[in-house]
Amino acid sequence: MRGIESVSYFPSPARPRLQFVSCSFRRYTAVDSRSTTMAVELQTPDKLEYNFYPVTSGSTQFKVKTPNDAHIALTTGPAESDPMYEIFIGGWGNTKSIIRKNRQKPDKVEVETPGILSGDEFRGFWIRWSAGSIACGKEGEAHPFMSWDDPEPFGIGYYGVCTGWGASGSWLLEDGSKVDTPDRLEYRFLAVCKGALEIEVKAPSNAHVALTTGPREADPMYELILGGWNNKESAIRHNRTKPDKVHLETPGLLHDGEFRRLTIQWDKGVIQAKKDGIVLIEWRDPAPFGISHYGVRTAWGATGHWKVRNSIPGSTGPQHIVAPRAAPQPGWSLPSAPSGGAATWVPARAGEVPPGAVPGGYDNEQLYVGRARHEGALIPGKVHPSHGVCYVAWGGQEHGKEEYEVLCGCEAAWVPAAQGQVPAGALPSGETEDGEPLFTGRAQHEGAMCVGKVQGSHTVCYIPYGGQEIAYPEYEVLVAK
Known part of the structure; x- marks a missing residue:
């Protein structure tokens, strides 16, 4: 296939997209000068019962506050079952860490890690896996403090976290983004996996959101101009052309001294912006397209601070992205299609x-x-x-x-x-x-x-x-x- 390669693979850190759980969301680590990641805060009791989350890549990172025994499981499904890897950090009274397979002893790796955890402050860690190679390291350190190569690896679809042996814990699991936007008509693009964005934005006016097929400005494209025209009006625009598809008054929608929460949703060509569950602005595209990225920006005299999550609390089900239907094609003489870029x-x-x-x-x-x-x-x-x-x-x-x-x-x-x-x-x-x-x-x-x-x-x-x-x-x- 043109543009598609067959290659051997190597570890490539990437961030998993997590399912929503009933937790709070906080920033925990910087990515660059304009973007930081957000986290799900999860409380785990002294029960040795894992909370599971899906992974879509060969790594995860987190912070944990617990006096001892932070346990992480790597599994094929959202439950304890063989095959299974377990990483125990700060076990045995916060003195040792191990890697175990299939809940069996002897442990595959055991290292002395006195004082690695704390019950008073969050400590950051990362775990990576590739072709049976399991590695665990500390936040900010490139080399693992513990690793093991499994001669009989298996596919990892989930990770779980828990605490026990006298310890409860607080975890910060990576999820979402914080973005600062300058007074410049330049979008900052991020990928989406669901048809909704939960946004908190602090700006005096002109908070712009783009929905696109890639991480760039290109047709086809939707734009939502929120609090434009000196924070008096909002609009939905298609392919950067006028007249606007929808244009209405929204006085005082934004504020430069506090975050205002909005929801952007798209489904089967219907584009909506909501505030407090009430639709502010909506347009239905008669010829919708698949959305894979969103962009945010501010301009016209405004800078902005954004907190964005690509999921809605309580949402469940498959990840549907807009729903166009192509024109019928006779037989299998299908139109040539792009090969997927970096695929x-x-x-x-x-x-x-x-x-x-x-x-x-x-x-x-x-x-x-x-x-x-x-x-x-x-x-x-x-x-x-x-x-x-x-x-x-x-x-x-x-x-x-x-x-x-x-x-x-x-x-x-x-x-x-x-x-x-x-x-x-x-x-x-x-x-x-x-x-x-x-x-x-x-x-x-x-x-x-x-x-x-x-x-x-x-x-x-x-x-x-x-x-x-x-x-x-x-x-x-x-x-x-």
């Missing part, structure tokens, strides 16, 4: 999940976007880490392939489509034995979200499930940026 297909085997792998679904554990060769075809499918294979659909059956490739290094949007159609920007992911192009699609089946192949000539998305090849005329297509 890379990384060779893997036996359940391995490389850093930066793109999550695609869920079936008792996180599934990832993969592809494998079968009967002369290169077929998109689902990587099931605990099963040790990538499943692909072919010839009416589900086939498990121990050797496969995993899609890495790109932001993914899932765009609804039907009857063999694919939206503009769909990622070419394979081909049939006859040379017909295949695209990555997914559909829900018996409570699972399964990744499969969109085959235009058959007007369906085929998913592998329960030993069968199952056809869905309505599905979602992966658009990679």
Whole structure:
């Protein structure tokens, strides 16, 4: 595929996107002079019961305040089960740290770490994993204080945290962004994974939010101009052109002395800005597009301070990104599509999940976007880490392939489509034995979200499930940026 490479992989630190839990949100560490990360604050009792979160890359970082025994689990699913790694920091009265596999002794690694934790202040740590190499280090230090290479690695889909042995703890788990914007018409772009932003902004006027298909200003593009025209009016603009799609009065919406909380949402072409749950401004695009990034800026005499989260408290369910439907395409003569920019297909085997792998679904554990060769075809499918294979659909059956490739290094949007159609920007992911192009699609089946192949000539998305090849005329297509 043009623009797609097959490469070996190496550790590449990246930040997981976490599901929301009922916790507070605070800033905890600087990224650069204009952006800092936010955190979920989680309280763990003296119970040795893990709280689990999904990972989408080969690392996580956190801060913890506890007198001893900060435990971290790395698992294939959101529960304790074999296989499983455990990292105990500050165990045995805050004197030692270890790495354990499958809850069994002897421990794989044991190091002396006297006083590594504190019950009075937060201490920062990072954990990284790649191809069986597990490493744990302190915030601000590049080299781990503890590491181990597993000769029989497995795919990691979740991490959990807990405290015990007489200790309760407070954790800061990375989530969200804080951004400062100068008085300049220049967007600061970040990736999205859900169709909503929770924003707190402190600015005298002109807080601008862009919704785009990539980390840059380019058509197609939505802009929400909030508190513009000297903090008297707001507007929604499409492709940076006038007249505005919506323009109305919103006097005093912003304030330069306090943060004002707003929600930006998009779904099936409906763009909304809300305040206190009430819609301030709304527009429906008759020809919507997949949104993978947002940008924020201030201008026209205003600077701004932003706190942004790409999820809404209490929200659940799959991560849907805008819902365009492409025009019907006869047969499988599909329009050429971009190859996804930095998208890379990384060779893997036996359940391995490389850093930066793109999550695609869920079936008792996180599934990832993969592809494998079968009967002369290169077929998109689902990587099931605990099963040790990538499943692909072919010839009416589900086939498990121990050797496969995993899609890495790109932001993914899932765009609804039907009857063999694919939206503009769909990622070419394979081909049939006859040379017909295949695209990555997914559909829900018996409570699972399964990744499969969109085959235009058959007007369906085929998913592998329960030993069968199952056809869905309505599905979602992966658009990679």
